[in-house]
Amino acid sequence: MSVLLEGGSQCPGNMLLCLSPSWLSKVPSELRPGESSLLVSKAVTFELGGRTMLEEFAPPRRVTYFTGCFGPCKGQGQSAGELARDLDCPTGGSGELSRLLEDKLLTRQLLDQQARVGVPPTLAFTFKRLLLLHGVTDQQRVRMVELSGREGQDNLLQEEITAFLQGNAMEPYTQVVVKPSGCRWSGAHAVSFHPKMEQGAVLQAVLGLLEALEEEESILLEAFVPTARMTRPSPPDSDNPPCSTSLRPNLAIRICAVVCRSWRDQPLLSKVVCGVGRSDRPLKHQATVPQTLESSLQQWGLTDEAQIAAIHAQVKQKAEAAMKAFMDMEAELSAEQRGGRRAQTDVIGVDFLLTSEEQVLRLMALEMNSHLCLETCTLFESMGRAVGVPAGETARPLVETMLRRAQCQLMEGKHVLVIGAGGVSKKFVWEAARDYGLKIHLVESDPNHFASQLVQTFIHYDTIDHKRDEEHAQRLVELVQERGLRLDGCLSYWDDCMVLTALVCEGLGLRCSTSTAMRVAKQKSRTHLHLLRRRKEAARWPSAALYAVPCCHLESHADVERAARHLSFPSVMKLEYGAGAVGVKLVEDAQQCHLHFEKISRDLRDDADHPGIGLGWGNAMLLMEYVSGTEHDVDLVVYEGRMLGAFVSDNGPTRVPNFTETAACMPTCLPPDREAQLIRAAYQCCLGCGLTDGVFNVELKLTPAGPKLIEINPRMGGFYLRDWIQEIFGVDIMLASVMVACGVPPLLPPLLRARTRPRTHLVGVMCLVSQHLQALKSTASLETLQALHERGVIRLNLLDDELVSSEYEEPYCNVACASSSCREACLKLLGICQVLGIDSAHYPIAHFLSNFK
Secondary structure, X not given: OHHHHHHHHHOXXXXXXXXXXXXXXXXXXXXXXXXXXXXXXXXXXXXXXXXXXXXEEEEEEEOOOEXXXXXXXXXXXXXXXXXXXXXXXXXXXXXXXXXXXXXXHHHHHHHHHHOOOOOOOEEEEEOOOOOOOOOOOOOOOEEEEEOOOOOOOHHHHHHHHHHHHOOHHHOOOOEEEEEEEOOOOOOOOOOEEEEOOOHHHHHHHXXXXXXXXXXXXEEEEEEOOXXXXXXXXXXXXXXXXXXXXXXXXXXXXXXXXXXXXXXXXXXXEEEEEEEEEEOOOOXXXXXXXXXXXXXXXXXXXXXXXXXXXXXXXXXXXXXXXXXXXXXXXXXXXXXXXXXXXOEOOOEEEEEEEEEEEOOEEEEEXXXXXXXXXXXXXXXXXXXXXXXXXXXXXXXXXXXXXXXXXXXXXXXXXXXXXXXXXXXXXXXXXXXXXXXXXXXXEEEEOOOOOHHHHOOOEEEEOOOOOHHHHHHHHHHHHHHHHHHOOOOOEEEOOOHHHHHHHHHHHHHHOOOOOOHHHHHHHHOHHHHHHHHHOOOOOOOOOOOHHHHOOOEEEEOOHXXXXXXXXXXXXXXXXXXXXXXXXXXXXXXXXXXXXXXHHHHXXXXXXXXXXXXXXXXXXXXXXXXXXXOOOEEEEEEEEEEOOEEEEEEEEEEOOOOOOEOXXXXXXXXXXXXXXXXXXXXXXXXXXXXXXXXXXXXXXXXXXXXXXXXXXXXXXXXOOOOOHHHHHHHHHOOOHHHHHHHHHOOOOOOOOOOOHHHOOOOOEEEEEEEOHHHHHHHHXXXXXXXXXXXXXXXXXXXXXXXXXOOOOOOOOOOOEEEEEEEOOHHXXXXXXXXXXXXXXXXXXXXXXXXXXXXXX
């Protein structure tokens, strides 16, 4: 239920509960021969606030993600397992995977051998195993003995049990536990406890289970590990302790952790709770009242906050290691062994015991499970609703994974026309398109572009002269029709081609913001003047004109003279259609304006002088008043005029009088109200220009009086932004842009700050050939940077592939560090830059990071 309720919050109306297998049907897949598509004709839908409706679908809806109870439960579990087998859509498990996850011996071996998580010393008897792990060594605490059958095993069992009970591993323990392992045996069923010295009773318990053992099942004989004993706080009147203290039984504490498979197949701990009960009885999930780890440890007498935090960190590390071990094992299975090509385990539970060895607190893993820990943690959340505790924390990462996999399924096989390949910094587009199963048809002016070998179809067509975009668009529409391409969408990631893309979309009837809106956004002065003209329009919100800055279009020295009379100084001069801050300069008076205009008119005339910065549109300039404040980027996902996602990053101070980016951090360091101002300003400016569909990058200054617009880039943010947003928030704005272009609204995490907690903090600096040539050839060579990236020391985004210095340069690469806080990331990055030689008196990294506090 927690998953359904959270799904109703993240994607209202799209999370469906089928109460009967008859509400679902399997039909042969149109895209994947040998697989099946799953259709739903009737279901309970979940909306915001927990509102539900029973709905029937005619025609039936296609399922894009399927999950259910695949475990040992009868009836529904078996039906879910049959329905999940060999589907063409992603499934959050399968009957086959559930059997592996509920196999206590297998998961105990994974915890011991792969995850390197401490487990109780264990002796296992089994025969006809389903799956065997390799690489067992004497140092491991799980010993497996394969039996040839059920009969005639008494002597072997006696020898193995005696050796185990008298071995060094069992020396610290006085009791043992005997229990069965297999998907039939759930909870504490058939578990027995025995003193270590009563070897006869232990043997009889094993023999009793052996009679009921089936193929692929096991019997586990393990040490009974007691919960660590801690000193409880003394009562107020220590001379007269309560009489109940002497009657208090020994208690055990079970730590229950839920781990989800998150972005890029990384394990993510989502919730930890505890259960407390008598130590002489099996501690079952369903028979304990869940409570927080902090409360449990405090009751135990552990009050030091640092120690409690350290134990929580241990739980996180070991639980995520357990999930990683299971995922790695799962990845080696065949599609048949997993129950289907798209079957994978998206959530597990891990149970731990807090014990002590040589007076040091340690976590010992007991087992993994499929849904028990999830149910326990969500029960705890439901209890908290009575006192206003927010619900959904446990299921939120799981639902995000479900939605992400479902959206990838929707996009698989889509045919997308991309206009303009861009440079090295856009290489990720083609790699990501392949991973998502997109069919890319690329239009590019360079016949030898490296991307020509990475796409479904390559169409060589010269689009460099963008003053002829209407003509180009008409011809491209004809080429698409001549080739018989059946397109689902069309888009561009390259500044120069945004207007052309909109014209092609209009010609083909595909979704895009209008070409008029793209023209307004593409020409910087036109953007501001367009918004300023809307000042008098009535609106509930402040007019978008509030964020525009006075500016003037420049095509001649006469325009410069006229602009200088109307605008105040200092001002900023830049190319009307420029990109990458090339040619941008702070000017103090009219004379500097004339000099810079003359220089740009002479040096940057057409695309051949500096490819990729917009000179295919001409080299007209603009003059705009300088706005003081901190600079920020807002990347927006907009569909049919609705803002679906917003991601804010902060920029460091630039090297005035030029404005090439120096440093950045994400997520923003701003307080929530100031972040909200930036998001609202960016959204209003986009809507004010008519940008209703797409992923847009908006550059703003945050002044003491509020946001001011610098410019709108009517495409996905460049440089490192896609990579960072993906790493921090688990959202791929590249995929989001394709989805919008194909008319599929992306389902992104809610915009509320509390519900999009960053997974890490990234702080990065730009490397420039003019400033770092010596370092980039020695201490910070590409080989060194890539090696540090692969080791996780830095995060490298390569933006160019040539070490060529020029007066009008763009960054060569971005070097970033990640940490749990912005401050720690800054310190790490500063140290790395000092070691690599990126920091210098002429390029002071500490100054560039000074805005990030």
